[in-house]
Amino acid sequence: MSINKKMSANSILALKDALVAIYYRKKDLRQFIELTIENAAIVSTIDWADNVKYESVSQLIDRMVKRQDFYQTDLLKLVQEVGNINDFSHLEYWEKENRGLIKKAEVAVGKLRQQAKGHFDTIEELKKAEERRETTKEKLKDSIAYQQKLDELKMEFYEIASNTNSQQKGFQFEKFLNKLFNFFDLDPKSAFKVIGEQIDGAFTFDNTDYLLEAKWQEKSIIAADLYTFGGKIQGKLKNTLGLFVSLGPYSSECTETGSSVLKSMILMDGMDLMQVLEGRVRLNDMILIKRRHASQTGDIYYQMK
Template sequence: MTQTDTFHYPPELFELLVETIPLLNRSKKSVLLFFRGAGVPDKVFKDISEKLEADKDGINKYEIVRTILTRINEKTDTYLRERRELLKRVVEFESFTNCWETDQYKAKGLVAEIRNIVNVKDTFTRMKQEKEAAQSKHTADYNKRVEKIKKKKELIEKTKKEFYGLFALENPQERGKKLEAALNSIFSIYGILVREAFTRKGDNGEGIIEQIDGVIEIDNQIYLVEMKWKKDKIGSEDIFAHLGRIYHRTSAQGIFISSSGFTDSGIVASKEALVNKAILVLTDLEEFINILDNDKDLTQYFRAKIRKAIIDKEPYSKL
């Protein structure tokens, strides 16, 4: 028994119990013992016991069962445990040899019917519970997605303000640091793995011999990121410097981000790198602002730029 006991007996089950319990017990006193064994308090059938003592033929087994069942069935909250135990005893009843011989087959049939009703009701209850559990999980998942979207929007708004605030800064060093932080933030928002700026020192005390603004990973490919905020466009000198870092790392590729665009010589240098199988995608800072303003997917955007660089040999494309 699992769930049927949590409700009062429905009419169909009630009538079956009225028909069955008298057959499972040979005498009227046995019927009372059956109820007592299920935990039904004596006070529930005290008057019936007294009536039997006074006039044993004044009430039959069916009347006894119906009266007691009615009393415990009406008190929904009071006799939950007793109804449960009573029903459990009926569906698990196996000693039909204790019944009157003429009642045995009928008793077996009625018990089987009760078992069937209980099983069907339990099946529907389980189905309902599974459905409710699925709905609950769906609601929880939905709320998590909503919360994730909300947090993403909040981060995007925060990052937008950081980007816009850069244009008011006059100190190049402060601006450079905040630019790195803002770009790292936007990469993180769109699920691109980021390693923030790092430096490489020489083996013989040469100090810092190389500085890289950042490292990101897109589709299991490593890209070294360089960021420059200059008045003038980025030329071939800066491009070659970044390409040097890429060439010194097996299978690494690159992304160059500029606040002022690129010169023709810088674009040519990036195109020529493709001959040496080095991909250097050129990106304007305004492209990031456009992505944030229009809620574009940064990963998809860069995938398209990378494809454009490889297939069309256009490392500097605005999509």
């Protein structure tokens, strides 16, 4: 974040005085500064051994002020950290021989707070900007990881599609569905079981339990396939729903029937699955859209645009 508001001369003088006052020993002050600022290498360019404390501090701050384009955030951090000091008990040991150390530190820090009052809003802006940057970086990282995993699933799906061995294809599709549903946090209740090329399973979404039936076959799904699945759903608890996934087409009789047996399921096809794998829609969002459409219209086969 670029801050154009440079520190005033009075703020700089108050910062110098406060830094000198908050620590008695130069090595303690040096450590405090090194731990506070990000670009701490500049601290080692100062002669802390031979200079008196104020001279070392003054040289350091003056060098940072000359390059506020580079050190402005560090200067503001020093203002913030010094201004936040309320406990001066670390000076008590030297207070016995140098009376007034604690009072002097309190006054100096108080003066800094007064002189740099306008900069504390800037400090908050910096903090919020940094938080936004961190949030954005995390979102970007998550987005990249999400896309990479989706690409892996898509390549795995293509490999399954190219397999001519029906039995192998069924087992591969079982593993693929487990990965897909886990990836979208759809909480598979049990491993998907394979019967030929037919996969049965269960998952939970939006506080609703679903039975899953998936078929990978060239011929169209007919109403009898759906009635068989509907019978399985009816054998479960009342609010259980079903998701039927067919990579092949559905016959017209599947969608034209008005039987109540089929009103407890929604249908997905290969085009739907490709939309998920290509990142155009998330699987859980697709299920939600299809379920709402079925609830509102009675149409269990909503084709996503």
